[in-house]
Amino acid sequence: MLTLAPPHNEKQVLLHSCCAPCSSAIIECLLANGIRPTVFYYNPNIYPEAEYEVRKREAIRFVTAQGLDFVDADYDYAWWKSEMAGLEAEPERGKRCLRCFSLRLTETARYAATHGFTLFTTTLASSRWKSLDQINEAGRMAAARYPGTTFWEQNWRKGGLQERRNQLLKTYAFYNQRYCGCEFSYKEEE
Numbered sequence: 001m002l003t004l005a006p007p008h009n010e011k012q013v014l015l016h017s018c019c020a021p022c023s024s025a026i027i028e029c030l031l032a033n034g035i036r037p038t039v040f041y042y043n044p045n046i047y048p049e050a051e052y053e054v055r056k057r058e059a060i061r062f063v064t065a066q067g068l069d070f071v072d073a074d075y076d077y078a079w080w081k082s083e084m085a086g087l088e089a090e091p092e093r094g095k096r097c098l099r100c101f102s103l104r105l106t107e108t109a110r111y112a113a114t115h116g117f118t119l120f121t122t123t124l125a126s127s128r129w130k131s132l133d134q135i136n137e138a139g140r141m142a143a144a145r146y147p148g149t150t151f152w153e154q155n156w157r158k159g160g161l162q163e164r165r166n167q168l169l170k171t172y173a174f175y176n177q178r179y180c181g182c183e184f185s186y187k188e189e190e
Contacts, residue, residue, distance in 0.1 A: 002159025004033040007119060007150050014115075016040050016108040016122035018181070020058035021174045023123045025164040026156050027066060038117070039063045042073035042107050044080035045100050047183035052077075058175050073107065081183070092185060093131045100182065101130075101138035105151070109142035112149045119150050126156035126165065129180060 006013065013030065015037040017023040023039065030037045041059055046052035052075055063070040083103055087096035105122060112120045120143075124135050132155060139151030169176055179185040 001032050002029050002161060004029065004035065004154070006035060006154075007152055010119040011035055012117065012119070013037050013152065014040050014108060014112045014117040014120040016042060016105060016120065016124070017059055017063075018043060018123050018127075019055045019177065020062045020172070021165060021169050021176050022126045022156075023059060024062055024168040024172065024174070025161045026123055026126060027063070027068070028164065028168070029159070029161060031066070036068070038069045038071060040071045040073060040108050040111055040120075042104055042111075043181060044074070044076045045104070046075075046181040047077060049075070049077065051177070051181065054175050055177065055181070062172060062174070071111065073111070084182075084184075088184060090184075092129065092180070093134065096182075096184065097131065098134045098138060101135055102141055105135075105138045105142040106145060109146040109149050109151070113146035118148060119152055121152035121154055123156065125154060126161065127180075128157060128162075132157075 011034060013035055017039045027037055041056060046055060060070055084096055087099060090096035101124060108120050122135060124130055125132055136153045143149045143151040
């Protein structure tokens with residue numbers, strides 16, 4: 001298991017979660033390192049709403065089985081889509097993705113700042129399909145907007161976490177999506 005060194009030796013973290021498969025090995029790793037995550041589920045990008053609900057149910061199922069707190073943030077796809085206006089034709093890993101990460105992590109930082117968390121991170125940094133540089137940039141920008149918060153730039157792809165994710169995927173029979181979640185990646189997958 002990966003040995004973690006969180007900033008300021010924090011023992012609590014607000015973990016932005018995109019889905020159960022990506023969260024599972026990270027949560028397990030955090031707990032093994034004596035770090036208690038509170039899971040913050042904020043994904044207004046997921047399309048269609050039925051997909052959002054399936055992913056949320058799977059996340060709740062796993063998080064509650066671990067005895068952890070789950071924060072179900074608002075789902076407002078129409079607002080998210082309006083925030084993506086002009087970026088619809090951007091490719092994966094393009095400007096649209098950076099904007100999406102920034103919106104989601106800024107809301108995570110806001111929640112952290114108003115609920116006593118000083119440290120936050122995201123499971124987005126576990127996906128090989130996403131740009132780690134973009135995720136870290138978005139996290140740093142979000143933390144800068146909320147003084148007193150720190151974005152934990154952890155590469156959740158390393159230390160055997162990908163392999164463990166795949167094991168937990170089978171163990172829990174998680175629903176495993178085939179696209180990042182947004183309407184644009186959904187249409188590309190089709």
